[in-house]
Amino acid sequence: MTGCSTDTAKVKNVPFVDDGFLAEGTIDVKVDSSAYKITSLRDAMIRSAAMASMHSASGKNWYNVQYGTEEFRKRGDESWLSGLVPSVFKREHPYHESYHGTFCNMAGFAGVQYYRPWWRLGPPGPSDYIDVEYSFDSGGGGDFACDLLTDFVDSFAIVQPKFAVGDIELAEAVNVICKEHK
Incomplete structure (x- = not known):
């Protein structure tokens, strides 16, 4: 039997809404435990775990949210002082922009088990398996x-x-x- 690496893989730059503002976080993917005999079966179990997480982030797990961003714009030249003030001293000012977005939740765990056709003759349980844990790191x-x-x-x-x-x-x-x- 062989097992998958238990290192954590990171999916970076995942957008999420924090206190009404758009931010970016990271999804951490970690294999808790695994065992397999054939690499093609391992690859199929990894794809199955990925599909399970993808399907968990659909349907009723979608939600709409309103969030804001801070856009920086140069101060306008509408004032009568614009000709007297050098452009070096013209500051950028934040302007609040409001947006609507659709976000989703996903499962925190995916377990895939494979039972060989003769599994009842051997020890109980699956002959090959992978258990994957997903966690979200907001960076704060x-x-x-x-x-x-x-x-x-x-x-x-x-x-x-x-x-x-x-x-x-x-x-x-x-x-x-x-x-x-x-």
């Missing part, structure tokens, strides 16, 4: 809050040096909390 997460708290503690020591002794205890508490959530 808990590190932002920990980084923000750490920066606040550091800024307290700079703004009010007399609080630096108390900030050391606060910084240790923040580090303990952030290490627990990793």
Whole structure:
């Protein structure tokens, strides 16, 4: 018996809506366990797992959502000062653009089993199988809050040096909390 690699493959640049704005994440594909004897059967099981995930992202798993993006445009030359202000000082300003999109959910697991014709004569269960786990990584997460708290503690020591002794205890508490959530 041979098994597939348990490394994680990544499908990058997957669009999703986060807090009303379009963002990009990553789908992580990982083989939890597998066993096969023939590579053509392995390839068929991999295709079957891919088809299962594709079909799970259809039908009732589709949904419509409204989201926004920030488009940057140069400041217009409508003002009477436009001739007096050099183009270097004309800044770009964000403008909110609203869009509608269709997104989908997909399964988090696909299991494919192959039973040989004489499977009842041998040990119970499939003779060949593959178990694939899909997970979505939005790219954000808990590190932002920990980084923000750490920066606040550091800024307290700079703004009010007399609080630096108390900030050391606060910084240790923040580090303990952030290490627990990793």
